[in-house]
Amino acid sequence: MSTNTIGVHALVWTGEVDADSLTDAAHRSKEAGYSLLELSLHRIEDMDLPATRAAFDAAEIAVACSRGLTPDADVSSEDSPTVARGEELLRTSVETTAALGGTLFTGALYSAFGKAAGPLTATGRRNAVGALKRLAPYAADLGVTLGLEVCNRYETNVANTAYDALNLVDDIGEDNIMIHLDSYHMNIEEKNLVDPILDVGERLGYVHIGENNRGMLGAGSLDFSSLFWALERIEYRGAITFESFSSAVVSDKLSNDLAIWRSLWDDSDLLARQAHSFVTGYLEAAAGAGA
Numbered sequence: 308m309s310t311n312t313i314g315v316h317a318l319v320w321t322g323e324v325d326a327d328s329l330t331d332a333a334h335r336s337k338e339a340g341y342s343l344l345e346l347s348l349h350r351i352e353d354m355d356l357p358a359t360r361a362a363f364d365a366a367e368i369a370v371a372c373s374r375g376l377t378p379d380a381d382v383s384s385e386d387s388p389t390v391a392r393g394e395e396l397l398r399t400s401v402e403t404t405a406a407l408g409g410t411l412f413t414g415a416l417y418s419a420f421g422k423a424a425g426p427l428t429a430t431g432r433r434n435a436v437g438a439l440k441r442l443a444p445y446a447a448d449l450g451v452t453l454g455l456e457v458c459n460r461y462e463t464n465v466a467n468t469a470y471d472a473l474n475l476v477d478d479i480g481e482d483n484i485m486i487h488l489d490s491y492h493m494n495i496e497e498k499n500l501v502d503p504i505l506d507v508g509e510r511l512g513y514v515h516i517g518e519n520n521r522g523m524l525g526a527g528s529l530d531f532s533s534l535f536w537a538l539e540r541i542e543y544r545g546a547i548t549f550e551s552f553s554s555a556v557v558s559d560k561l562s563n564d565l566a567i568w569r570s571l572w573d574d575s576d577l578l579a580r581q582a583h584s585f586v587t588g589y590l591e592a593a594a595g596a597g598a
């Protein structure tokens with residue numbers, strides 16, 4: 308039996324962030340077999356944190372939080388006020404994660420989310436490293452680990468490959484920062500789905516499993532046998548979270564940021580149950596396969 312925690316992104320269930328919608332998402336996640344729900348923090352101001360936390364506790368489901376930054380609050384900017392707003396947004400997001408009972412805050416924490424106008428500058432990179440170096444101990448005091456998700460070129464210019472992320476984590480030099488790989492992004496940017504996982508090794512702290520088109524697992528082109536073999540090879544025992552998006556479930560801002568223009572599924576419960584069994588099956592196969 309797998310020892311990995313298996314999670315699901317809230318946008319499989321709902322694009323809303325009110326307590327009732329998230330309570331429903333927590334219960335349906337649990338019913339589909341998941342023990343973790345990932346929540347995007349793009350609308351903190353619209354959330355009821357105590358009620359949401361109570362709902363997660365009642366459903367006995369863990370929470371992980373994620374986000375990207377915004378163009379006017381971006382720690383990889385060359386503009387000091389923009390960097391300062393980015394740092395403030397990161398601190399608020401860490402506080403929100405802790406308030407929800409979460410211990411992981413991950414995503415594109417190092418830059419605005421969206422297509423960059425040009426390559427990352429040396430000053431921008433220095434600003435991002437400095438901001439995350441200051442954020443790490445602040446997060447540690449609140450019991451929160453930070454994840455740096457490696458995202459494709461249309462979403463950031465800071466960390467497109469595991470190699471970028473390893474260099475970033477080295478330069479930040481803090482213990483509670485780990486690397487977060489996502490099969491969807493890896494398929495766009497990496498040479499294959501194996502080497503990045505072996506290279507990151509024990510610094511891998513979180514994994515997103517998504518198809519090449521972010522639809523139903525197994526109904527796309529990704530070589531999940533290789534990916535799960537690599538996870539087993541490094542003895543990865545952290546969380547594995549299913550990400551899938553369809554225009555059937557819409558979030559005011561997030562759906563546009565993620566470029567969710569078409570419907571890839573319309574039955575959230577079916578999708579989630581199938582993905583849980585898909586991930587469990589691959590984990591069991593990889594663990595049972597031996598050398």
Ligand code: MN
Pocket residue numbers: 456489515550
């Ligand atoms: Mn992801």
